[in-house]
Amino acid sequence: MRRRALDAARASPRGGRTAERASSRSSATPARARARSSASAGQVDPNERAKFERDAALWWNETRGPFAALHAMNPTRVAFVRDAMREQFKETLGTNAMRDALRGTRVLDVGCGGGIFAESLARLGADVTAIDAGLANIEIARAHAARDPGLDGRLRYEHVAAEALGDRGETFDAVTSLEVIEHVSDPMGFAKSLGKLVRPGGALFLSTINRTARSFAFAIVGAERALGLVPPGTHSFSKFLTPGEVALLASRSGCEMRELAGMVYDPIRNTWALSTDVQINFIAHCVKAKESTKKSKD
Amino acid sequence: MLSSISRRFASTATSGEIRDVVIVGGGVAGAALACALRRNEATSDLQVMLVDANDSIKRPLKDAKPDARCVALTPRSRSVLDACGPRVWARITENGRVRAFDSMQAWDGVGGGHVSYAASELGAEALGHVVENSLILEALEREMETLGVERVGKASASETRAPRESEAGALAEAKISVDEDGKTREFDVRARLIVAADGPKSAVRKSAGIKIAGWGYGQRAVVGTVRTDRAHSTAWQRFLPTGPIALLPIGDGTYSNVVWTTTPSEAKRLAEDVSDEEFAQEVHDALQGLGAYKSPFQENFDRFATLRFFEDAVNQAYKPLVRVTRETVSRAVGVPVIESAEEDTCAEFAPRFRYPPFVSPAGTDTKRGSFPLSTHHALSLTKPRLALIGDAAHVVHPLGGQGLNLGLRDAELLVNAIARARELGQDIGSASALAPYARASVAANVPMMAALDGLQKLFSAETYPVTFARSLGLAAVNATAPVRRKIAWYAMGGA
Ligand SMILES: Cc1cc2nc3c(=O)[nH]c(=O)nc-3n(C[C@H](O)[C@H](O)[C@H](O)COP(=O)(O)OP(=O)(O)OC[C@H]3O[C@@H](n4cnc5c(N)ncnc54)[C@H](O)[C@@H]3O)c2cc1C
Numbered sequence: 001m002r003r004r005a006l007d008a009a010r011a012s013p014r015g016g017r018t019a020e021r022a023s024s025r026s027s028a029t030p031a032r033a034r035a036r037s038s039a040s041a042g043q044v045d046p047n048e049r050a051k052f053e054r055d056a057a058l059w060w061n062e063t064r065g066p067f068a069a070l071h072a073m074n075p076t077r078v079a080f081v082r083d084a085m086r087e088q089f090k091e092t093l094g095t096n097a098m099r100d101a102l103r104g105t106r107v108l109d110v111g112c113g114g115g116i117f118a119e120s121l122a123r124l125g126a127d128v129t130a131i132d133a134g135l136a137n138i139e140i141a142r143a144h145a146a147r148d149p150g151l152d153g154r155l156r157y158e159h160v161a162a163e164a165l166g167d168r169g170e171t172f173d174a175v176t177s178l179e180v181i182e183h184v185s186d187p188m189g190f191a192k193s194l195g196k197l198v199r200p201g202g203a204l205f206l207s208t209i210n211r212t213a214r215s216f217a218f219a220i221v222g223a224e225r226a227l228g229l230v231p232p233g234t235h236s237f238s239k240f241l242t243p244g245e246v247a248l249l250a251s252r253s254g255c256e257m258r259e260l261a262g263m264v265y266d267p268i269r270n271t272w273a274l275s276t277d278v279q280i281n282f283i284a285h286c287v288k289a290k291e292s293t294k295k296s297k298d
Numbered sequence: 299m300l301s302s303i304s305r306r307f308a309s310t311a312t313s314g315e316i317r318d319v320v321i322v323g324g325g326v327a328g329a330a331l332a333c334a335l336r337r338n339e340a341t342s343d344l345q346v347m348l349v350d351a352n353d354s355i356k357r358p359l360k361d362a363k364p365d366a367r368c369v370a371l372t373p374r375s376r377s378v379l380d381a382c383g384p385r386v387w388a389r390i391t392e393n394g395r396v397r398a399f400d401s402m403q404a405w406d407g408v409g410g411g412h413v414s415y416a417a418s419e420l421g422a423e424a425l426g427h428v429v430e431n432s433l434i435l436e437a438l439e440r441e442m443e444t445l446g447v448e449r450v451g452k453a454s455a456s457e458t459r460a461p462r463e464s465e466a467g468a469l470a471e472a473k474i475s476v477d478e479d480g481k482t483r484e485f486d487v488r489a490r491l492i493v494a495a496d497g498p499k500s501a502v503r504k505s506a507g508i509k510i511a512g513w514g515y516g517q518r519a520v521v522g523t524v525r526t527d528r529a530h531s532t533a534w535q536r537f538l539p540t541g542p543i544a545l546l547p548i549g550d551g552t553y554s555n556v557v558w559t560t561t562p563s564e565a566k567r568l569a570e571d572v573s574d575e576e577f578a579q580e581v582h583d584a585l586q587g588l589g590a591y592k593s594p595f596q597e598n599f600d601r602f603a604t605l606r607f608f609e610d611a612v613n614q615a616y617k618p619l620v621r622v623t624r625e626t627v628s629r630a631v632g633v634p635v636i637e638s639a640e641e642d643t644c645a646e647f648a649p650r651f652r653y654p655p656f657v658s659p660a661g662t663d664t665k666r667g668s669f670p671l672s673t674h675h676a677l678s679l680t681k682p683r684l685a686l687i688g689d690a691a692h693v694v695h696p697l698g699g700q701g702l703n704l705g706l707r708d709a710e711l712l713v714n715a716i717a718r719a720r721e722l723g724q725d726i727g728s729a730s731a732l733a734p735y736a737r738a739s740v741a742a743n744v745p746m747m748a749a750l751d752g753l754q755k756l757f758s759a760e761t762y763p764v765t766f767a768r769s770l771g772l773a774a775v776n777a778t779a780p781v782r783r784k785i786a787w788y789a790m791g792g793a
Contacts, residue, residue, distance in 0.1 A: 060466035062682075062729040071730050075722045082723075099340045099720040120723030147467040148490075148725060149316065269737065 059114025059140050070116060070179075076263050076272040077178055077283060078120045081205050084259060084285040085174055088203055102126035108172040108197055110162045111180035115141030115155075119148075121176075122155040129156045129172070131165060162193045171199035178207040178283070182239045187249055195253025201290040204255045207263070207283035211240035215280045246284050255286035314486030317347045317448075318726065319716075320472055321493045322455040322502050324350030326369075326431065327688025327705035328495030329438035333382035334709055336445035340717035344726075346447045347487065349474055353451040354439045355432060364395060364548045365430040366521040366665050368555040370533060370699040371706075372426045372790045378706040379434070381713075382441055389437040390429060397547040398424040402533040402789070403652060404542075404772075407587065411769030413776045414649035415786040425533070425790055428546045428555060431702070452477040456484075458492055458502050460683045470683035470727065491727040493685050493712070495705075498672075500690035506681055512674020512693070515754065517541050518565035519696050520558040522666040524578045526655035528552070533699075534654045536585055540564060541754075543584045544699070545654060553660060556581050557696055559671060569668040574659040577666065582657040649776065671695060673751050675743065679736040683727035685712055692743050695750045704743055711738045749788075 058065040082101050086093050089105065096103050103125030109118040112130035114137055122128045122145075132138050138159040145151045158165075162177075175197045177190075184190040191206075198204050209215050216237055224232045241249070247257040262278040265271075319335060321328045332348045335341045371379075379386050390396060402425055405412035417425045442449055453476040461468035469488040476483045494502035503510075517540075529551030535544040541559030548555050558568065558581070568577060583589040675692040679685065688705030712735045719731035775785070 062466075074730070075724065078722045078724075082721075097339065099343075099717075101721070119725070123720075123723035123725070144467045147465070147469065150490075270733075 059116070059137070060144055067114070067116070070113075072270050073263065073265075073272045073281075074116050074120060076274060077117060077207060078124070080261055080263075080274060080283050080285070081121070081174070081176060082124060084205070085203060088258075088285075088287065089173065096125065100125040105173040108165070108175045110175060110177040110194060110197075112141060112157065113137050115144055115157065117176065117178055118155060118157075119145060119151065122151050125154075127154055129158065131158050131160050131162065133159075133161060135159050162190070162197065166193050166196040170197065172197055172202060173199060174203040174205065176205040178205065180208075181206055181246070181249075182208045182235070182241060187239075187241065187245075188252065191249040191253045195250070195255055195288065198255065198288045200288055202288050204250060204253070204286040204288065205283065206246055206250065206286065207281065208246065209235070209240045209281055210279055211237065211242050212279050215240060218280055243278055243282055243284065246282075247286075250284065250286040255288045257284050257286045259285040314471060314488040316345075316469065316488045316490075318344035318489070319346045319491045319493060320455070320470075320487055320489040321346065321348040321495055322458070322472070323494065323496030323500075323688075323690065324348050324352070324435075324439075324449065324451075325495060325497060325688060325705070326434050326438065326702055327690075327709055328493065329435060329442060330378060330382050330706055331493060331495065331687060331709040331712060332447045332449075333386070333438055333441045333445055334378070334713045335716065336442075336447060337381060337383060338713050338717050340720045341713060344716075347450065347489075348442065348447055349450045349453050349455050351452065351454055354449060355436050363660055363664055364523050364553050364555065365432055366523050366555065366667060367431040368428055368521070368546065368548055369431055369434070369702045370399070370426045370428050370546055371434075372703045373422065373424065374790065375703045375706040376427065378710045379438075381710065382438060383444070386437045386441050389440065390433050395430060395433060395549050397428045397531065397549060397551050399426060399428060399531045399533045399547055400424050401531070402535070402786070403649075403654075404535040404537065405651065406769050406772060407536045407538040407584075407591070411772035411776075412651050413772050413785070414652070415783070416649070417786070417790075419779065419783050420786055420790070422790070425786065428533075428548045430548070450474060450476060455492075455496075455502060458505055458684075460492070460506060460681055466682070467725070467728075489683070489727070490725065491683055491685065491716070491732075493687060494690040495687050496690050498674075498689040498693045500686070502684070503676060503686055503690050506684055508681070508686070509677045510674040511677055512672055514670065514672040515541075515559075515695065516562070517559050517671045518562050518569075518668045519671055520556070520560065520565050520568045520666060520668045522556045522558075522569075522577055522581075523548075523660045523664045524554050524556055524581055524657045525552055525660045526554050526657055528655050530554075530655050532652070532654075534585065536587075536654075538584060538591060543581070545581070545585060545657070546699075554655075554657070557699070558584070559696065562670075565668040569666045574661070574664055578657050578659040585654045585657065669696075673747055675747060679739055680729070680732035682729050682732075685732055685735060687712055687739075691739065692747065694743075694747050695754050700746055700750065704746065707742055708735075708739050711735050711742070714738075746788075 059067050062068060062071040085105065086096075086101055092104055093101060101124050102121060105126045107121050107126045107128050109121065109128060109130040112118045112132045113134075115130060118128050118130035118141070130141065132141070138157050142157045145155050145157070175194050177194055181187050181190060194204055194206075209219055219235050219240075220237050224234055243260050250257050260278060261283055262275040263272050263281040263283060264275040264277055266273065321332055324332075328348060328350070332346050335344055335346050376387065379390070400418070400423065401414065401416040403412060403414040417423060439449070453474055455472045456475045457471075457473040459471045461470065469490060470492045472487050472489065472492060474485055474487060476485075492502065494500050494506070496502055524545075526545075526547075530547050531551055533544065533546050535542050538560075540561055543556065543558040546555045546557070547553070558565075560568065568580065572580065584591040672693055673695055676686050676690070679691050687708035689701060691708060692704065694701050694704065715732060715735035715738070716726050718734060719726050719728075724731040
């Protein structure tokens with residue numbers, strides 16, 4: 001009974017993230033476009049996209065609804081990204097107060113969904129561009145951010161695919177794409193477009209679900225089928241990626257994985273924590289080589 | 299860049315200046331929160347407004363008798379005050395009006411039996427300090443001035459509105475009404491977080507639709523000031539069938555603060571009808587077990603014969619029974635039962651009963667007052683953009699002297715939660731940011747409330763089996779050093 005709840009809880013955040021990803025993938029994955037003959041917004045499957053847009057209005061319900069688990073997980077992702085960036089960019093960020101840890105950096109969040117993660121980065125002082133393939137998500141994210149005048153000017157949402165943004169030649173100190181890649185149809189193409197958006201010496205953060213028996217039990221059987229915490233079809237097990245596969249994708253995109261952490265759920269306190277256990281959810285910090293030449297690493 | 303939708307949203311909520319935190323209620327809990335927020339590195343840039351019905355208070359007179367509203371501050375509460383500002387404690391203590399107490403004795407006024415413990419058992423210097431409420435508040439108000447907290451006095455937050463679910467992320471709104479020389483000035487503010495620190499009848503809590511659960515005790519607490527025949531540094535508490543009476547040293551230790559819980563009619567008599575001399579006499583009798591306050595078992599004995607009886611019982615005939623009880627209590631309280639020679643004989647080393655000092659009037663014009671007693675807890679401590687602290691969140695029975703200490707702990711826990719939220723880039727008024735506060739506060743409060751309520755019930759029983767078992771239990775607790783230490787630790791705020 002307890003174990004079930006745990007599984008479900010672990011899996012459910014995914015539900016939330018999935019939605020996030022789904023939206024992002026739609027906008028973000030040009031690669032997918034190849035795989036599918038899909039619409040201009042990107043490679044996202046139109047059915048999947050409709051599925052997530054239905055949920056869009058629920059994005060900012062923190063305690064109930066499909067994104068509650070994602071809200072619970074968010075501080076853990078933020079802490080990982082914040083600390084990794086502080087370490088990587090310590091010459092420039094070293095003197096920032098913790099509450100302002102990212103002041104002076106430009107960050108791109110790909111697949112921002114309702115803006116849960118992007119707002120946090122902006123509050124930590126980063127100059128954030130957040131994109132998503134779902135127009136509804138972008139509208140929701142903008143409306144939410146507009147209610148807090150303190151965010152003014154530090155957070156910019158755009159309904160655009162990562163590939164299109166890359167074509168503009170813009171680069172960022174860090175690119176994040178959290179709980180997105182397992183929803184794109186061409187992970188390799190997607191990762192490459194992300195890599196292109198990272199400036200030389202910058203950071204790429206990816207998080208997803210591992211493809212293990214446990215993640216199958218939690219995310220698919222537990223959350224979707226047994227407990228219905230996320231709508232059936234939210235995840236497709238075969239799209240889950242192992243840490244090794246993520247490292248390979250990053251490497252092919254010019255970024256080397258520097259750090260990997262698991263994120264585990266505590267159902268009693270409804271909180272998440274970083275862990276060495278990467279069996280289910282994990283997040284990776286990758287670094288792009290300094291020289292601006294094409295990544296020669298792989 | 300803004301879409302038409304977001305522009306529409308942006309333009310709806312325009313009235314009122316924005317403050318990060320608006321604290322309604324400037325009692326000790328609210329004032330401490332304001333200071334601690336401005337002090338904490340992660341929150342010091344937040345703009346804090348504090349609204350209170352009263353004007354800021356004047357420094358109490360140097361030579362005046364101690365005020366009847368006193369509080370026994372735990373060491374942990376003291377550390378919260380230190381976090382409010384390095385000069386706060388110095389200011390509170392500079393006129394020698396604060397008394398440290400280093401031991402505590404509680405005894406059963408019906409059946410006999412007592413528990414004593416001392417700070418030294420925990421390697422601490424003091425179990426706490428007895429301080430006048432007004433001194434703490436005055437020091438905090440001065441600190442707020444230094445720290446740039448915007449205090450709006452003679453004002454109330456007449457309306458507070460949290461965002462509806464459909465407008466998640468919108469700021470909260472409050473209408474503030476200020477009394478300016480008889481005229482009322484009103485203004486609106488918007489806030490990332492509104493804190494209800496407006497006491498047990500919290501209007502903010504009510505307007506947020508947060509219900510409370512609890513019960514009254516049908517009792518009132520009388521507070522007053524008396525003198526004692528000698529300076530002392532012990533918190534004395536005797537459990538009478540009508541409720542506990544406590545004597546707490548204050549000032550140079552020859553003054554004492556009395557908190558006497560009793561029936562409403564008795565409370566009225568003691569607070570309003572009797573003279574200062576009569577009040578002091580009754581306090582004396584109640585503590586010494588004289589006159590109307592004799593234990594039913596005392597009739598044919600010395601005043602403290604029953605107490606001695608239980609001490610002897612513990613040391614001799616009841617020793618095996620006490621060992622069993624001791625183990626049970628140890629387990630219940632969660633301390634290990636240590637089987638050692640010392641523990642085996644510790645009954646003999648149990649602190650002996652000490653006689654409380656003799657009481658006399660503190661003067662002719664001491665103020666007394668009485669307060670209704672209840673225990674309640676808000677059914678939720680947070681909502682988006684709202685947090686409840688102090689008595690607005692929970693009221694406990696005063697028998698452990700914990701109410702204000704819990705309020706200070708709330709202030710500390712809420713600052714911690716807000717600081718954590720800021721370092722994680724969270725919206726400080728969001729449900730996610732406030733959840734750790736609610737969790738931690740409930741974890742701290744509920745066991746304390748249950749314990750105080752249980753003690754209250756236990757000690758209001760008068761039937762012989764209960765009083766006998768109670769006395770034996772007290773004797774057993776008293777004979778068990780680890781349990782005594784655990785109780786002392788708990789009473790000190792787990793510091
Ligand atoms: C008899 C008695 C003895 C006690 N002894 C002890 C003890 O020994 N140890 C201990 O720790 N605790 C003790 N307590 C409890 C303690 O006094 C309270 O827990 C504590 O004072 C609560 O502090 P607070 O700041 O939460 O609320 P309060 O002190 O009640 O402050 C509330 C403030 O809000 C203001 N206010 C109210 N409504 C509004 C409004 N609408 N707008 C603006 N301002 C408003 C009021 O003016 C007041 O300043 C005792 C209580 C009683 C009754």
